[in-house]
Every structure is written in C-alpha cells, then in structure tokens.
Amino acid sequence: RLKETLKTHFGFENFRSKLQEDVVKAVVKRDRDVFVCMPTGAGKSLCYQLPAVLAQGITLVVSPLIALIQDQVDRLKSLNIPACSINSKLPVGERRLILADLGSSSPKLKLLYITPEMVASPSFQPCLTGLCSRGLLSYLAVDEAHCVSQWGHDFRPDYLKLGSLRARLGIPCLALTATAPKNVQDDIVKSLCLSSPLSFVSPVFRSNLHYDVIFREILPNPYVHLYAFIKKALGQENRPNSQGCGIVYCRTREGCESLAYQLTKLGILAKAYHAGLKAGDRTEVQNEWMQGKVLVIVATISFGMGVDKATVRFVAHWNLPKSLASYYQESGRAGRDGLPSWCRIYYSPKDKEQISFLIRKEVKRRQEKRGCEKDTDRAAITDFEAMVSFCVQEGCRHAAISRFFGNTAPSCAGACDFCRNPKAVRAQLERATALSTTTQAQSEAPKGAFGFQPDLYEGGKKGYGFERYDESESGRGEDDSTKRKKEFSELFRKQMGLRKAGDGGRQDFVPPDASCPLRDASSQKVPGLTVKAREHCLSLLQEALYGQQRAAETSRSDSLAAAVDVEHEVFVSSKSSNLYKAAILKKVSELKKTTPGVETTKVGGESRPERELRQEAPPSSSSVSEELLGFTPASELYSMKRKRVGAGQRGSSDPFQAARDLLGPPVCGPGSAEMKSTPPPPVTRGIQARASAVSASSHSSSKVDWGLNRRQQKLAEAAKTSHNISQYFPKEKQQWTLESDGKEGGDQPSAPAAEAAGASPMGSEGRGAGAGGGDSKAEVVMISDDDAEEQTRAEPESTTEQNKREEEEATAPLTSQTGDVEEKRDSSPPPKRSRSAGGSSRRVSFNPTPQVRALPQEPSPVTLKEAADVVVRYLDPFYTQGKFASKELFKAFARYLSHLLTEGRSRGRSQVRAQAKALINSFFSRVQRCESEADWKDLRRARS
Numbered sequence: 001r002l003k004e005t006l007k008t009h010f011g012f013e014n015f016r017s018k019l020q021e022d023v024v025k026a027v028v029k030r031d032r033d034v035f036v037c038m039p040t041g042a043g044k045s046l047c048y049q050l051p052a053v054l055a056q057g058i059t060l061v062v063s064p065l066i067a068l069i070q071d072q073v074d075r076l077k078s079l080n081i082p083a084c085s086i087n088s089k090l091p092v093g094e095r096r097l098i099l100a101d102l103g104s105s106s107p108k109l110k111l112l113y114i115t116p117e118m119v120a121s122p123s124f125q126p127c128l129t130g131l132c133s134r135g136l137l138s139y140l141a142v143d144e145a146h147c148v149s150q151w152g153h154d155f156r157p158d159y160l161k162l163g164s165l166r167a168r169l170g171i172p173c174l175a176l177t178a179t180a181p182k183n184v185q186d187d188i189v190k191s192l193c194l195s196s197p198l199s200f201v202s203p204v205f206r207s208n209l210h211y212d213v214i215f216r217e218i219l220p221n222p223y224v225h226l227y228a229f230i231k232k233a234l235g236q237e238n239r240p241n242s243q244g245c246g247i248v249y250c251r252t253r254e255g256c257e258s259l260a261y262q263l264t265k266l267g268i269l270a271k272a273y274h275a276g277l278k279a280g281d282r283t284e285v286q287n288e289w290m291q292g293k294v295l296v297i298v299a300t301i302s303f304g305m306g307v308d309k310a311t312v313r314f315v316a317h318w319n320l321p322k323s324l325a326s327y328y329q330e331s332g333r334a335g336r337d338g339l340p341s342w343c344r345i346y347y348s349p350k351d352k353e354q355i356s357f358l359i360r361k362e363v364k365r366r367q368e369k370r371g372c373e374k375d376t377d378r379a380a381i382t383d384f385e386a387m388v389s390f391c392v393q394e395g396c397r398h399a400a401i402s403r404f405f406g407n408t409a410p411s412c413a414g415a416c417d418f419c420r421n422p423k424a425v426r427a428q429l430e431r432a433t434a435l436s437t438t439t440q441a442q443s444e445a446p447k448g449a450f451g452f453q454p455d456l457y458e459g460g461k462k463g464y465g466f467e468r469y470d471e472s473e474s475g476r477g478e479d480d481s482t483k484r485k486k487e488f489s490e491l492f493r494k495q496m497g498l499r500k501a502g503d504g505g506r507q508d509f510v511p512p513d514a515s516c517p518l519r520d521a522s523s524q525k526v527p528g529l530t531v532k533a534r535e536h537c538l539s540l541l542q543e544a545l546y547g548q549q550r551a552a553e554t555s556r557s558d559s560l561a562a563a564v565d566v567e568h569e570v571f572v573s574s575k576s577s578n579l580y581k582a583a584i585l586k587k588v589s590e591l592k593k594t595t596p597g598v599e600t601t602k603v604g605g606e607s608r609p610e611r612e613l614r615q616e617a618p619p620s621s622s623s624v625s626e627e628l629l630g631f632t633p634a635s636e637l638y639s640m641k642r643k644r645v646g647a648g649q650r651g652s653s654d655p656f657q658a659a660r661d662l663l664g665p666p667v668c669g670p671g672s673a674e675m676k677s678t679p680p681p682p683v684t685r686g687i688q689a690r691a692s693a694v695s696a697s698s699h700s701s702s703k704v705d706w707g708l709n710r711r712q713q714k715l716a717e718a719a720k721t722s723h724n725i726s727q728y729f730p731k732e733k734q735q736w737t738l739e740s741d742g743k744e745g746g747d748q749p750s751a752p753a754a755e756a757a758g759a760s761p762m763g764s765e766g767r768g769a770g771a772g773g774g775d776s777k778a779e780v781v782m783i784s785d786d787d788a789e790e791q792t793r794a795e796p797e798s799t800t801e802q803n804k805r806e807e808e809e810a811t812a813p814l815t816s817q818t819g820d821v822e823e824k825r826d827s828s829p830p831p832k833r834s835r836s837a838g839g840s841s842r843r844v845s846f847n848p849t850p851q852v853r854a855l856p857q858e859p860s861p862v863t864l865k866e867a868a869d870v871v872v873r874y875l876d877p878f879y880t881q882g883k884f885a886s887k888e889l890f891k892a893f894a895r896y897l898s899h900l901l902t903e904g905r906s907r908g909r910s911q912v913r914a915q916a917k918a919l920i921n922s923f924f925s926r927v928q929r930c931e932s933e934a935d936w937k938d939l940r941r942a943r944s
C-alpha cells in the first residue's frame, strides 16, 4: 500500500533509501513519536507527506519560513494532494475558504502548513482547538526541528512553544532535521516532549560532494579564481550546454551585487539575490536560476531554504559561514541528484575576524538583554570555531563535518582537497601564514584556538548578527537601543584596542551585517564613522519620519526607505564623523518640529537618542563651521519637506507658511562669516535659508551658494517695503486654495498608477512628509534609485527581512540637471498636488483667501517623475536582457533620460512617451550593451 501510494500520489517507483522506507513505515504505525536526522536532499519531506496522504484527518506541519512552506504547498498541489498554509500573507478570501473547510465535518485538506508563530497566535487557537476536539488531526510534523534547540545553529524561540502544543494535541509527532549534532538531537527530543521516540539518524557523509578550501587573500585575482572554479564545476570547459548551475553565498547584499557583476563581466551570467531586493525581483531571479536561464545565483543565506534543485553542481562560499552546521546545510544544496558536485569556501582571516566580531557583539547584546548567561551561550562560538577549524586544519574535510555531527570519520576517497593532495593544502596554509605574519608583523600573537580570545566571547544564545530567520526584533525600545549603542561602543573600543595593539593603527572598520539597510554601507568615506553609528542615526531618522508621516498612514518600511535616503544624503556630504552626527541630529530635531503631535520622551527638552548623539556631536558653534565647510544646517534643509525654493517655484509649499517664515524671525543662525558681520534683514535671511536649501539639495556641498534668482530678489525687495507679498505667490495661492479645500488627489496618479510608480505610500508625497507640493529637489528624489525600481517592480514587501531594504547605490548628485529643472520650474505652471490629511489640515488654519478657489487651472506638463515612469517602463526590458553592465548604469541612464525629456519646453505625456521610446530604441540600435556613462553622451544631440 505504501509503494502504491508512493507511485500514484508522488510518482516515485521506489523509496529513495531503506531509511526513508523505514521511517515511513514507522510513522504510519502511529504508535510512537519519530525523530529523523537525515542529510539534506535525502527526502525527509516524504516521510510525513506519504503518511499524511494515507491517514484519516489532517497533518499539521510546522515549518520555519513562509517561503519554504509555499514551496512545499505548491509542490503538493501540483501532485493533487490537498495542502495549504495559513499564514499572515494569505489573502482574506483564501483564508476564509480554508477555515471553512477546516470547520466542516470532513475536511478535504490533508496537510496544513503553519509557522511556529501562527501556532502560537491567538487567532489560530479556535481553529486548532476545533480540529483537535473533533479528532481531525492525524500527525504533528516539525520540520527543521533543530530550530527548537538553543544549541542549534538556528534557534527559533517560537519553536519552544511546540512542546506544549505537542502535549496538547496528543497525536503522534514527527521531528525532522538535517543538521543536528548529538546535543541538539537530545534537546529536540526534550523540548518537543517526544515520548521515547524511534530515532532514525543517518550519517551526514555525502560522498558525491567534493569539499575544498581556498585562501582568498593569497590569490592574485580571486574573481578570476572563482570564475575558473565555476567553469570547471559546471563542466563548461568541455560541455558548454550542460544543465548544471550553482550558488555563490556572500555575507552582505552589497557583496552579492558586486560579485554578480564581476562574474558577469568575466563571462558567466550571474545574478544577485538578497532580502534587499523587491519580492518580485527575488522571485524573478530565483525563477531564472531554476529554469537555467541564469547559471549562477550570488546570494545571501536568505536564499536556499526549500529550494529543491537537483542539478546544483557547486556551492561556493565567498565569505565564511557562521557555523559548521549551517555550512553543512548550505553546501548540502549541491548534488541532490547524487552526481559529483563541488563545495568550496574562499577563506579569509579578515573575514574570520569580522564575523567573529559580529558574533561576539550579538552574543553580548543578547546576554545583556536577557540579563544573565546561559550554558548554551557558548554554542554560537563553538560552532563558529568549528567552522574556522574546518578551514585552517590539515585534515579531511568530510571527517571534520562528520565528527562535528557525532559520526565517525567516513572514508572520503579523495572527495576533499586534503585527501586528494595534502601537500597542496599544507603549502597553502604555509603561504597564508607567511602572508599574515608579514602583514601583522608586530601585532600580538592571537590567543586561543584559531586566533580567538575565548574569554571575550562569554557565550551567546543564538545571535550571529545575521540570523537566517526573519525573527522579529519588535519591542526593542529606546532603552534597548541606547543600551545597544553603549554596549557596542564599549565592545568595539575594547576589540579594536586589542586588535590594534602594536599594529600601528590597522584598518578597524567593522563591516555591515548582511541585513544592514544603509546605502553604501561598506563605504569608509567618512573617517571614524562606524556602520553601527550610521545605523543608529538611521533609526533616529526613521523614528522621526515615521512620527511625521503617521498622518499619511505611511508604513514603517516606507519611513525606513525615506530615512535611508536622508541618511545617505548626509553621509555623502559629511567629511567627518562628528559633522555627520551633528547634521543627523539637526535633521531629526527639524523633522520632529514638523511632526504633528510629537511623541518623543523628552528629557530636559531633548529626546533621549538626541541627547545621546549630542554627546558625541561637536559643540554648537560647529554649525557655523559646517556652513563654512559647505554644510547647510538641517534646520535650513527641510529635506523631508517639500522645499520652498523661492517664490513662484513650481509646486512649492504653502505660501503662508513661506511668507510667515520670510517675515518672521530668522530661521536659523547665520550662514556665512560675511553674514555674521552684517546680518541681513530677516526676510533676506529667510530667502537665503531657502537658497541654501536649494544649494544643499543640489548636493553642491563644497560651497554655500547665496545667489538669488531675479524673482527671489524681487520678493526680498517687496518684503522689505511691504507685508503684502502675496502677489508673488499667485500660483501657489491657487494651489494652496485647492488643497485647503480638503480635496485629496489633485493631479496625483490614480492609486494603481501611484503604486506602480512607487508613489504609494511613499511616492512624491511620502518623501515630502505631507508638507507641500513638489519642488525641484523632491522631483530629483522622486527618481532616485529605489523609485526607479519600484516603478516597474512594485510589490508589497511584507516580511521583516524584506522590509530591511538596502539601497546599494549612491544617489547621483544630478546637480546640473537640478539646475535645469529649477530654471524651468520658474516659468512652468504648478501641478496640483495632493497632500496628506495632516498636511492639509495644518494649512487650512491659515487660509484667509478661500475665494481664490475659482482661479483657472493651468494644464500640467509631464513631471520628472512621470517621465521617469515612462523611461523606466521602456528601459526595463533592456535591463532584463542584460543590456546594462550594472544596475547603477541602468539607473543613471534612466535618470539622465528622464531629465532630458523634461528639459526645456513642457511636453504632453504622449509626446514624452514617443520621444522616450524613440531615444531608447535608437540608443540600443547603436549600442550593443551599455558599459559606461560615456555611451549616452550623444543622446542629447540625438534628441535635438
């Protein structure tokens, strides 16, 4: 009967192994709990899926990742096996249907997949209790069961709740894992309350996997080395059309992008995959890889769980994995078809240092958070030590893995570099040692195993700084962030002090975590500025923005995206760590000033994070020096508001606010030494402040430009003599009046269009924080990189990990274009703008001229954003076809073209569309593949 079901339902003639058969037989008996530890790809899923099909009732399967679940459910559905999942991403309609089936007397469903969080969620309890009381549950299967163990490499606190679930359900339980050493196995049995389970544990050894380790630092050109390895592994040297493919794991998102680029440049089409990509992009890349259109995927560890591809011929690790257990799992994705496959680590001692630092940091943070130490705290350290040992040892790699999992050393038969050629391994080690001795000439000899200083580690629960799972860190309050900051600085100083001892100020930049959302996260452009400090500043900005945008119902992820932009803007224009911090601080306080109903815990008139930063910021006089150095104080920047850039500026903000500002007290301190000695009248200062805002927004950070255009000068003159300056705001008045009418919408794109353009909920208004119509800066921001992407690939991001977006590219300065745009704005009619309810209501209170409502509306020309929309749409297919050497180039080109199309006289939409199409087509008829910006230097001529 088993064989028959295996064939009719799963299409397999036989069990994959005797072990698989034995497990299935034991499970269908239903008289014992079962524990299964089988290598990756051994066919564990079938061990519960087949019994589930045969059983009366429903099998509840707990799995850690929604993506993994989705994959399994899709596979089962394709086999016509009734399976589904209830999770947070499920559309309401589908959820209702599933619950209806589960509530019926004889549900059709055979397998119900859920995450551990869902199992524990109150909303799921009635359904669970109903199923249980009606005796409709047949099995509880716990996949990736090592997540229940605090000794395991992927401990997941919610898995701990499964013990009580198991006791409550009273049905046979099956726990499955591929990566569980003895202590983890014991922990699983204990934590899941398995009662004297039948254990099926097969050795981890997979003879078809060939392991080796290459010391990256001694290679003349590591990229070329990797390229050669890939070529060889894919057999392309001899068989150009072989079906194989491979994975390169990188620790950071940035690393993925640049490595994919390097490989593609060398001739192997490789694409990056990481949580910073939009969901749609990730799916696209994964599909292309699954279908063999892209041979190499360069991914962070967010890729691979549940990916069942048999022909993975190699798995390379460009960076050191966090533990030997995870390495076994990740490398085990190779050779699932049983054919020879290659697993390589590009080892680097620098990498080791950085990762061990991150591990220690995370360990310490968690310990402090918990307030005590635990026995399991050392697990993270020892697992990482085992990983390092695997790389730097002189011994069989397979034996190292087997020993780690408690198996006896297998007969490797040349399936690792050491067993194949021990001399070469030794020679490599010697060369690496010699190299490190040279570079660290005077430095203190590292203590402890593999250069660690064990007493510094003091254990750790689970964190490595780059967890696999999307574990929510919600609830981390201000207190915690303060603590983290302190702890980080302490640990950092201590570590760096230790490392620097005697080595003459070696580079001590701590690299970003894999999930670091900062743009240009690895850049060391600002001396002394740490990634951590930048992250902290980002969180302050995000909080401020979130508070400000709440009225517009902007989500946290959007405020993060906006914060990333602002932070990056400050970062690129800062020359020292202190100036950077001061600029951030000002931005934060400025944002808070404009936040309706600010909810910050103020201590002594200042919020805690602000105070904290201020302690590190330069004295207040620095604002003067900042300006002299070319920095514009944030109070003048209004970067998150629509900036008013002088009267008549198209789409500029509330005229009354502007007038009030202009006539009121000075906005900020003096802007230059010259101004300091002869302060101009307030109105001029107000305008100057705005002029400086334009200057800053144009990224002309090297000088403060006080030049006013004619209109602005006129305005200043008028303001000196009269308070009636409204004549200079006719268009704005019209705009304001329409807005104050309470109409939301105006010229805003329709909802789907806005979404497609990346405008919802953080499109043009989102970035402006509901503070007014679009100005030139806002327009520039609008077609900044992430918007450009969103225009074609708008997809909601929902998991925590997905929301941690990383913006890799620096926003191009666009200085010249900005100037062009501004010129045009002066003479072009203002577009109507929608604004948030919050923004609108604030302005209504200043409305003295409702009668202006009747003013005729002028037609709105195509805006920069709309042009960008069009451009990206036409350009995207070319990008997809690999016609751009990099994503940066694609974006730069899109930006350039958008500006080009909106330059000069205003155009209608269809005109812009036609021009964009013609220009792009003619460009690619001349240029085979866009390799540099020089390729489009003739485009302007082509247009004219």
Ligand SMILES: Nc1ncnc2c1ncn2[C@@H]1O[C@H](COP(=O)(O)OP(=O)(O)OP(=O)(O)O)[C@@H](O)[C@H]1O
Pocket: 012, 013, 014, 015, 016, 017, 020, 038, 039, 040, 041, 042, 043, 044, 045, 046, 177, 178, 306, 308, 336
């Ligand atoms: N009896 C069988 N005959 C042939 N193929 C099988 C058999 N059982 C399972 N497989 C196939 O083996 C592959 C691996 O199975 P599965 O995904 O269950 O592995 P796993 O042990 O869960 O691996 P991982 O630990 O990586 O999740 C799948 O493509 C599955 O369809």
Ligand SMILES: [Zn+2]
Pocket: 395, 396, 397, 398, 399, 412, 413, 414, 415, 416, 417, 418, 419, 420
């Ligand atoms: Zn070996």
